[in-house]
Amino acid sequence: MNSTIYVLSQILIILTVLGVIGAILYSLQHAFRRLAIPNRQDRLRWISLGLLLWLLILAIAARLHLFHQAGDTLPKLVWVLLPGILLIGVLTGSKSFGSVLKMIPTAWLIKIQVFRIGTEAALWLGYKGGFVPLQMTFEWLNQDIVVGLTALLAGHLFFERRLLKFQAIIWNFFGILLTINFLWLAFTSVPNKWQLFFVTPHHTILSETPFIWILGFSVPFALAMHIFCIKRLLMRAG
Numbered sequence: 214m215n216s217t218i219y220v221l222s223q224i225l226i227i228l229t230v231l232g233v234i235g236a237i238l239y240s241l242q243h244a245f246r247r248l249a250i251p252n253r254q255d256r257l258r259w260i261s262l263g264l265l266l267w268l269l270i271l272a273i274a275a276r277l278h279l280f281h282q283a284g285d286t287l288p289k290l291v292w293v294l295l296p297g298i299l300l301i302g303v304l305t306g307s308k309s310f311g312s313v314l315k316m317i318p319t320a321w322l323i324k325i326q327v328f329r330i331g332t333e334a335a336l337w338l339g340y341k342g343g344f345v346p347l348q349m350t351f352e353w354l355n356q357d358i359v360v361g362l363t364a365l366l367a368g369h370l371f372f373e374r375r376l377l378k379f380q381a382i383i384w385n386f387f388g389i390l391l392t393i394n395f396l397w398l399a400f401t402s403v404p405n406k407w408q409l410f411f412v413t414p415h416h417t418i419l420s421e422t423p424f425i426w427i428l429g430f431s432v433p434f435a436l437a438m439h440i441f442c443i444k445r446l447l448m449r450a451g
Contacts, residue, residue, distance in 0.1 A: 218342030226423045229331030234264050236325055239432055244316035267296075271429040272422045280420035283343045290420060290428055292401065294396075297433025305440060315448075322442035323381065324368035326388065329361030332431050333339045339418060346396055346412050360388040360435075364401055378446050385439040386447075392435050399428065 238261055245253035271293065275282060280289045304310045331356070338343030340352065347353045363384075371381040399419055403408040418424050 214344045215342040216236060217282050218338050219344060222342065223423055225331055225335040225338065226426060229328055229335070229421070230263060230268065230426050233325070233431070234261065236328075237264070239323075240321060241313070244313045246311065247316040254288060268426060268430060271388070271425045275425040276423040278420075280425060281417055290400065293425060293429045294432065297429065298436070301433060301437045301440060303361070304437070305444060311444075318372075319381075319445045320368040320372035321443060322420050322438050322445065325372065325385070325438055326360050326364040328431070329357055329362075329364075329435060332427060333358035333361065335424075338400050344418050346410060348410050349398055355389045355395055355398055360391055371393060382443055382446055385443050389436065389439045392432060392439070396432065404443040405431060 216310045241260065242253065242257055244255065250256065280293060312419070333351055336345050336355070337350045337352070340347055351358045367384050369386070372375045392441055398410075401407060401417065403417055419428055
């Protein structure tokens with residue numbers, strides 16, 4: 214394993230995740246201001262603390278090797294993903310969050326997916342450095358980077374001139390399918406009884422810090438943006 218590339222990949226993951234958190238807080242501040250929500254700075258402070266605390270918990274647990282178990286990595290990594298999935302369900306069904314979501318430009322929910330370029334670049338660096346298997350990169354089976362590369366253009370084309378609702382919904386469903394494909398590749402590349410890819414290196418890197426944030430934060434966030442965008446589009450008239 215190339216140690217220099219390993220450090221560069223770590224830095225890229227950290228910067229990408231922190232950038233997403235900054236974008237989340239900025240968009241929420243915009244929405245709270247438009248809704249004239251009282252004590253919005255306190256609310257934003259608690260949200261930011263909650264997000265950072267979750268990242269810290271994941272990082273510490275990964276450093277303690279709580280997610281890595283030779284021959285049976287899959288079940289523990291599923292637990293990393295579940296909290297984010299449950300939060301998506303809660304927020305999707307929340308009327309109060311629905312009011313906040315209406316204040317966020319729908320195009321933003323698409324354009325923010327550009328962050329996936331950073332995640333995929335880190336994985337590609339991992340392959341070049343010898344600690345990520347080929348199937349987890351855009352050089353083979355993981356084409357998740359397509360969403361990131363098209364996000365800014367899609368957000369502009371679908372919303373800036375006129376609303377192209379159908380095209381936007383299709384784009385989001387395509388993004389969901391690529392996210393599911395990423396998860397399938399991740400869970401079938403790590404040592405477990407469902408493992409399909411036995412090429413080396415095994416994809417245990419997702420159980421390490423800060424790569425654990427990909428499953429614990431980046432993947433749920435990507436899914437959330439797709440689902441919230443589809444919800445907004447279905448709520449819009451015309």
